[in-house]
Amino acid sequence: MCGIVGYTGPKDCVSILVEGLRKLEYRGYDSAGIAVIDENTGKIEVRRCQGKISKLSELLEKSPVSAKVGIGHTRWATHGKPSEENAHPHKAGNVAVVHNGIIENYLVLKESLEAEGRVFCSQTDTEVAAHLVNHYLDKGCEYIEAILKSLRDIEGAFAFVFINEQYPDLLVAARKESPLLFGLGGDSKEYFVASDVPAILSHTRKVIFLDDGEIAVVNADGYKVLDFSGNEVTKQVTHIDWSPVMAEKSGYKHFMLKEIFEQPRAVVDTFRTRVEPETGEINLSETGISEDLLKSIDKIVIVACGTSYHAALVGKFMIEEMARLPVEVDLASEFKYRDPIVNDRTLLILISQSGETADTLAALKEGKAKGAHCFSIVNVVGSSLVRQSDGVLYTHAGPEISVASTKAFTTQITALYLFSLHLATVLGRISEKDARKLVDDLVHLRGKMEQALKQDGVIQGIAKDYMHANDFLYLGRGINYPIALEGALKLKEISYIHAEGYPAGEMKHGPIALIDENIPVVVLITRNETYDKIMNNIEEVKARSGKVIAVAEKPDDDLLKKADAVIEIPSTNKFLMPIVSAIPMQLLAYHIAVLRGTDVDQPRNLAKSVTVE
Numbered sequence: 001m002c003g004i005v006g007y008t009g010p011k012d013c014v015s016i017l018v019e020g021l022r023k024l025e026y027r028g029y030d031s032a033g034i035a036v037i038d039e040n041t042g043k044i045e046v047r048r049c050q051g052k053i054s055k056l057s058e059l060l061e062k063s064p065v066s067a068k069v070g071i072g073h074t075r076w077a078t079h080g081k082p083s084e085e086n087a088h089p090h091k092a093g094n095v096a097v098v099h100n101g102i103i104e105n106y107l108v109l110k111e112s113l114e115a116e117g118r119v120f121c122s123q124t125d126t127e128v129a130a131h132l133v134n135h136y137l138d139k140g141c142e143y144i145e146a147i148l149k150s151l152r153d154i155e156g157a158f159a160f161v162f163i164n165e166q167y168p169d170l171l172v173a174a175r176k177e178s179p180l181l182f183g184l185g186g187d188s189k190e191y192f193v194a195s196d197v198p199a200i201l202s203h204t205r206k207v208i209f210l211d212d213g214e215i216a217v218v219n220a221d222g223y224k225v226l227d228f229s230g231n232e233v234t235k236q237v238t239h240i241d242w243s244p245v246m247a248e249k250s251g252y253k254h255f256m257l258k259e260i261f262e263q264p265r266a267v268v269d270t271f272r273t274r275v276e277p278e279t280g281e282i283n284l285s286e287t288g289i290s291e292d293l294l295k296s297i298d299k300i301v302i303v304a305c306g307t308s309y310h311a312a313l314v315g316k317f318m319i320e321e322m323a324r325l326p327v328e329v330d331l332a333s334e335f336k337y338r339d340p341i342v343n344d345r346t347l348l349i350l351i352s353q354s355g356e357t358a359d360t361l362a363a364l365k366e367g368k369a370k371g372a373h374c375f376s377i378v379n380v381v382g383s384s385l386v387r388q389s390d391g392v393l394y395t396h397a398g399p400e401i402s403v404a405s406t407k408a409f410t411t412q413i414t415a416l417y418l419f420s421l422h423l424a425t426v427l428g429r430i431s432e433k434d435a436r437k438l439v440d441d442l443v444h445l446r447g448k449m450e451q452a453l454k455q456d457g458v459i460q461g462i463a464k465d466y467m468h469a470n471d472f473l474y475l476g477r478g479i480n481y482p483i484a485l486e487g488a489l490k491l492k493e494i495s496y497i498h499a500e501g502y503p504a505g506e507m508k509h510g511p512i513a514l515i516d517e518n519i520p521v522v523v524l525i526t527r528n529e530t531y532d533k534i535m536n537n538i539e540e541v542k543a544r545s546g547k548v549i550a551v552a553e554k555p556d557d558d559l560l561k562k563a564d565a566v567i568e569i570p571s572t573n574k575f576l577m578p579i580v581s582a583i584p585m586q587l588l589a590y591h592i593a594v595l596r597g598t599d600v601d602q603p604r605n606l607a608k609s610v611t612v613e
Helices: 014-023 053-062 106-115 127-138 143-153 255-261 263-271 291-296 306-323 332-338 358-369 384-388 407-426 432-443 445-453 456-466 478-495 504-509 531-542 557-562 577-596
Strands: 003-008 031-038 044-050 067-075 090-092 095-103 156-164 167-176 181-184 191-194 206-209 214-219 222-227 299-304 327-331 346-352 373-378 391-394 471-476 498-503 520-525 547-553 565-569
Touching: 003 014, 003 095, 003 156, 003 167, 014 031, 014 053, 014 067, 014 191, 031 053, 031 156, 044 053, 067 095, 067 156, 067 167, 090 127, 095 127, 106 127, 127 143, 127 156, 143 156, 143 167, 143 214, 167 191, 191 214, 255 263, 255 577, 263 407, 263 445, 291 407, 299 306, 299 332, 299 358, 306 327, 306 346, 306 407, 306 478, 327 332, 332 358, 346 358, 358 373, 358 384, 373 384, 373 407, 391 407, 407 432, 407 577, 432 445, 445 577, 456 547, 456 565, 456 577, 471 478, 471 504, 471 531, 478 498, 478 520, 478 577, 498 504, 504 531, 520 531, 520 577, 531 547, 531 557, 547 557, 547 577, 565 577
Parallel strands: 299 327, 299 346, 346 373, 373 391, 471 498, 471 520, 520 547, 547 565
Antiparallel strands: 003 067, 003 191, 031 044, 031 067, 090 095, 095 156, 156 167, 167 214, 181 191, 181 206, 214 222
């Protein structure tokens, strides 16, 4: 959840740390702080406060500090309410630390340390780490040995970065099941540590991703990576091809709006170089999943969380219809607890924008333990899910900063479309003619998405009419049902309006009892075999005085008369309609949230990457 930055080098680090925290504020914004080793006194100076990074900046203006080494943190609270005393960094003795994750055995450790006479100043689990390192230092351990011993004592998922007054140019970064990387500067011998790439992208594109059970020891003389037993580990440098401008707003009011409008480009980047329009061939050789493996499987299980779970549901429709293989879709948070039936003839597909979602990583481990072949669909290069999977299909969406996911969702569906078509071809379940048509539809999808985006003005007007509603219902059928779920989720996430998504055929099995003149019902209606059925659902809503907002392909006069508002979307094949349909759902949620005055990019209680269970 939380965001971590660190710096050691020849420059004043305060502005670098604050800038990095701003880039990571999507990971948490309950409180923020920095700890630096003051270059005048040689002592650790801590500045922290409750609230967002802007408040930390105000604090630093009133109480400035100058240093060449430091750490910073923006928090999403787990243990201890948001407050100044619970904000990171935490200091004990000569050591300060920032932390992302959860120390599961912190109470046992805290009681043991308090029994030694150590005094705690917060309610967080993190402070335990600083005291634990001091515990081993007091026992005569060298600094790195003290950290290694502490890490072996700690249970749970974590990413730590430590500084120590006695080692004034040194950063020590450690990870276990929580993302952490460090970046290599130029000739100036500077190094950066961060939870995520955008924090350091304006300074370097050369990064090293730490794996579980590794620590990096970094100073002006260079770096080394060790495992938790103290053995040196050889690491590869990854070059990140995102440009810094990709992580900026580019003139849009919010990152979310920018990312909604980036979707046509992002979708093209997802399938670019992977399709051959003339033959209908899909080239996924880069993924590491062989055709022989695909021919050997008899079941697919897709696992994801949140928005990615809704993409997975769309993928189920695609795979089953195109490739005629059975597909199960599981919430990652439930997967490992139900003793899933998977084996070496199962392909486990894991979907995550960040590649660091804790529940999805836990599902990967469960699947591997049972012999399943693990294939991930991920946006972030080099993330934990990528490194632990047997194969990966990158979405190439670029940085997604807004907490509410948009372009990650549509690029995930695009990736699933590519995979479904590839699988169908490998298994001989689709003709070359049909494959060419499906690829041609994909090639022309960008124009369809841009047409949908042109409805932005219409959607703003609808948002004004319905911004004061307290409840929404979203309905869809077939492959569009997951888009109803996603539309409801987007509205909940950023406007704080209660909303529910349902398969339209289930409306009469309960939700119809809620419908009256105060509940807008958003209905997805496309020209497929369920068209007449969903028109009947609209009749049922209108008979109970409900307000109908129709997101419709080729609306006819009958629909225009019955619906209170219509958002027209262009036509494409049924597998790609969810991508086109998702755009008005995103824009409607966005404009309602803006009108209600909520923090669109950083909605309350949410963080971009859920890296704790």
